[in-house]
Amino acid sequence: MEIKGNIKEKEYFGINKNVFLLSIVSFITDVSSEMIMPILPMFISSLGGSSVIIGLVGGLRDSIASILKVISGYYSDRTGKKKIFVLLGYFTSSIFKLLLSFSKTWLGILSFAVLERVGKGIRTAPRDAIIADSTVGKRGKGFGIHRAFDTLGAIIGSITVFILYWFLKYGFNEIIFIAAIISFFAVIPIYFVKEPKSNKSYLSLRLSLKSLSKPLKLFILVSAIFTLANFSYMFFILRAQEYFVGKLSVGIPILLYVLFNIFYASFAIPFGILSDKIGRKKVIISGYFLYGLTSFGFAYLHSLSWFIVLFALYGISYAIIQGNQRAYVSDLSSGNIRGTALGTFHTVIGLASLPSSLIAGCLWQINPSITFIYGGILAFISAVIFISYIFKYKL
Numbered sequence: 001m002e003i004k005g006n007i008k009e010k011e012y013f014g015i016n017k018n019v020f021l022l023s024i025v026s027f028i029t030d031v032s033s034e035m036i037m038p039i040l041p042m043f044i045s046s047l048g049g050s051s052v053i054i055g056l057v058g059g060l061r062d063s064i065a066s067i068l069k070v071i072s073g074y075y076s077d078r079t080g081k082k083k084i085f086v087l088l089g090y091f092t093s094s095i096f097k098l099l100l101s102f103s104k105t106w107l108g109i110l111s112f113a114v115l116e117r118v119g120k121g122i123r124t125a126p127r128d129a130i131i132a133d134s135t136v137g138k139r140g141k142g143f144g145i146h147r148a149f150d151t152l153g154a155i156i157g158s159i160t161v162f163i164l165y166w167f168l169k170y171g172f173n174e175i176i177f178i179a180a181i182i183s184f185f186a187v188i189p190i191y192f193v194k195e196p197k198s199n200k201s202y203l204s205l206r207l208s209l210k211s212l213s214k215p216l217k218l219f220i221l222v223s224a225i226f227t228l229a230n231f232s233y234m235f236f237i238l239r240a241q242e243y244f245v246g247k248l249s250v251g252i253p254i255l256l257y258v259l260f261n262i263f264y265a266s267f268a269i270p271f272g273i274l275s276d277k278i279g280r281k282k283v284i285i286s287g288y289f290l291y292g293l294t295s296f297g298f299a300y301l302h303s304l305s306w307f308i309v310l311f312a313l314y315g316i317s318y319a320i321i322q323g324n325q326r327a328y329v330s331d332l333s334s335g336n337i338r339g340t341a342l343g344t345f346h347t348v349i350g351l352a353s354l355p356s357s358l359i360a361g362c363l364w365q366i367n368p369s370i371t372f373i374y375g376g377i378l379a380f381i382s383a384v385i386f387i388s389y390i391f392k393y394k395l
Contacts, residue, residue, distance in 0.1 A: 015145055016135055016142065017134075017194065018130055018131065018134040018193050018194060018196070019131055019134055019135060019142050019145055019146060021189045021190070021192055021193050022086075022127055022130065022131060022146060022189075022190075022193060023145055023146045023148075023149035023150070024149065024189045025086075025090065025186050025187075025189050025190055026146060026149055026150040026153065027149045027150065027152060027153035028153060028182065028183070028185050028186035028189075029090060029093070029150075029153065029183060029186040030150050030151070030152075030153030030154045030157055031153040031154075031156050031157040031160070031179075031182055032094075032097065032157065032179045032180065032182040032183035032186070033097075033153075033154070033157065033179070034153065034154035034156075034157030034158045034161070034257075034261065035157045035158070035160055035161040035164075035175055035176070035178065035179035035182070036097065036100070036161075036175075036179050037154075037157075037158075037233070037257075038158050038161060038237060038253065038254045038257040039161060039165070039172055039175065039176075039250070039254070040057070040109075040113065040234060041054050041058075041234035041235075041237050041238050041241075042172075042237075042241065042250055042253070043109060043172045043176075044057060044106050044109055045238075046172065047103075047104070047105055047106040047109065048105075048106055049106035049109070050361075050365070051235075051238070051361045051365055052358070052361040052362060052365065053106055053110070053361075054232070054234050054235070054361060055231070055232065055235075055357040055358045055359075055360050055361025055362070055364070056110065056357070056358060056361065057109065057110050057113055057114065057232075057234075058231070058232025058233075058234050058235075058357040059231075059232065059353050059354035059355070059356060059357030059358050060110070060114045060117075060354060061113060061114055061116075061117045061232075061353075062117065062232075062349075062350050062353030062354070062357075063350045063351050063352075063353045063354035064114050064115075064117060064118070064121075065117045065118045065119075065120055065121025065122070065350065066346065066347040066348075066350030066351050066353075067121070067347060068118060068121030068122055069121045069124055069125050069342075069343045069346040069347045069350060070125070070340065070343035070344050070346070070347040071343070072085045072089070072121065072122045072123070072124075072125055072339075072343060073125030073126065073129070073339035073340045073341075073342055073343020073344070073346075074339065074340045074343060076125065076126040076129060076339040077129075077337055077338070077339040077340050081195065082126035082127070082129055082130050082195065082196075082339065083126075083130070083190065083193055083195050085122055085123060085125075085126040085127075086123045086126050086127045086130070086190055086193070087123075087187065087190045088119075088122055088123070089119045089120065089121070089122035089123020089124070089126075089127075090119060090123055090183075090186050090187050090190065091119070091184075092118055092119035092122060093116050093117075093118075093119030093120060093123075093183065094119075094180060094183040094184045094186070094187070095119075096112050096113075096115045096116035096118070096119070097116055097179060097180035097183050098177070098180035098181075099112045099115075100112035100113055100116060100176055100180070101173055101174075101176035101177035101179075102173070102177075103173070121346075121350075124342075124343075124346050125339050125340075125342040125343035125346055126339055128143075128326055128330070128342045129339040129342055130193065130195075130196055131143060131146055132327075132330040132338055132342075133196040133338070134196055138276065139276070139327045139330050139331065140272040140273060140274075140275040140276035140280065140323070140324065140327045141269065141272050141273050141276060142272075142327075143272055143323035143324070143326050143327045143330075144268045144269040144270075144271065144272020144273065144323050145268075145269055145272070146323070147264075147265075147268040147269075147272070147319070147322055147323040148265050148268040148269045151261050151264040151265035151268060151319075152265045154261040154264070154265070155258060155261040155262055155265055157179070158254060158257050158258045158261055159258055161175055161179075161254060162251065162254045162255060162258065164178070165250060165251070165254065166247070166251050166254075211337060212333065212337070212340075212341055212344065213332055213333070215332050216329065216332035216333060216341060218389050219328060219329065219332065219386075219389075220329070220344065220345050220348050220349075221348075222385055222386045222389065223325055223345065223348070223349055223382075224348045224349055224351075224352045225352075225378070225381065225382040225385060226288055226291075226321075226378075226379060226383075227348075227349040227352035227353055227356055228352050228355065228356045228359075228378055228382075229291070229292070229295070229356070229374070229375045229376070229377075229378035229379040229381075229382060230291065230353075230356065230375070230379070231353075231356045231357045231359070231360035231371070231375060232353075232356075232357040233257075233260075235357075235360050235361075235364065235368075235371055235372075236260075236311070236314060237253045237256075237257060238253075238368075239298055239368060239372070240252060240253040240256050240307050240311075241253045242302075242368065243302055243303075243304075243307075252304070256307055256308070256311045257311070259308060259311045259312055259315070260311045260312070260314050260315040260318075261315060262315065263311075263312045263313075263314075263315030263316050263319065264315040264316075264318050264319050265319075266315075266319070267315070267316050267319035267320070268319045268322075268323055270319075271283055271287075271319050271320045271323075271324065272323050272324065272327065275327065275328075280324050280327060280328040280331065281328070281386070281390055283320055283324050284320070284321060284324050284325060284328065284386070285383050285386055285387060286320060287317050287320030287321035287324070288321070288379050288382055288383035288386070289379070289380065289383050290313060290316065290317040290320065291314075291317040291321065291375075291379045292375070292376045292377070292378075292379030292380045292383070293313070293376070294310055294313040294314050294317055294376075295372045295373075295375035295376035295379060296372065296373065296376040297309075297310045297313070297372075298372040299369040299370075299371075299372035299373045300369070326342065326345070329341055329342055329345045330342065359374065360374070360375070
């Protein structure tokens with residue numbers, strides 16, 4: 001049975017209360033996380049980690065928590081309680097960020113950077129289900145707002161890390177410690193989130209997965225193929241780092257990452273609203289093609305001016321794809337198993353992330369350009385497959 005959602009719920013600045021609060025949570029979390037993310041590949045390299053290790057860290061960060069996403073999504077449906085999973089997930093991430101700040105070897109980074117993503121695995125599906133249940137009829141806008149706040153935090157976080165590194169001359173460990181302290185403040189707004197009314201799901205996990213519609217299963221398959229092309233952001237940062245020396249080899253990639261996040265934040269809401277009007281399929285397909293073109297650009301274009309253009313396009317492609325994929329999964333799932341559906345989606349793309357980044361790391365050792373050619377070709381293939389499914393199954 002479809003959940004009506006809290007349409008009449010109090011709004012803050014024209015935004016549904018739950019969406020606003022969860023967006024603030026993500027904003028604070030991403031201020032913290034994005035103080036870490038632009039320096040993480042360089043942190044690994046500084047401690048002796050190779051491109052394969054970077055691929056392993058990037059892939060495991062997305063995939064190690066994948067099984068938790070479907071389990072937490074299922075149990076949030078089973079119990080009808082989602083807020084507690086959101087709270088536990090954000091708190092867990094904060095603990096491991098703190099431990100990450102004390103890493104002295106790449107093995108330590110591997111352990112704590114990966115375990116930090118366990119928290120993301122616990123919180124993501126229940127949080128997305130709350131957003132979906134609170135924004136019936138406006139899910140593209142709701143997820144777009146959430147992603148915009150999330151990425152605004154990323155912009156501030158990546159600017160902050162640049163200031164700490166470039167002007168205040170803080171080391172990687174010190175920056176991560178500060179980021180960890182900030183992350184604990186993200187837990188506070190969750191207390192004020194109102195649990196949406198939800199029917200308990202009494203299906204077994206196996207039956208719940210079987211109950212997913214065929215169109216939804218097909219889209220999850222398509223998104224998994226695209227994920228194989230969408231390897232870790234760390235390779236894009238390393239690509240830029242290759243062409244600068246000295247202090248600029250860290251400073252310039254951080255600033256380009258800021259640019260990526262600015263474009264990501266700027267276009268998340270417009271493309272969410274656009275998908276509400278013209279349909280998510282068209283928007284998602286355009287995002288796949290744009291990512292493919294951008295990946296080819298990273299393979300062949302290497303000047304600072306081109307890197308500025310490419311990181312901007314990278315941000316736009318993410319703005320098109322990320323929120324709208326989640327909104328489309330929500331559209332294709334019924335209310336009482338939406339958490340399970342979102343959990344399944346996140347699990348599948350999480351599992352695909354590990355081979356994606358490992359392949360990228362191995363190809364990088366042969367020639368970095370091959371990594372991006374691989375990503376471009378596979379992105380185009382995923383778009384073509386999605387188009388063929390749309391026509392064949394009338395999705």
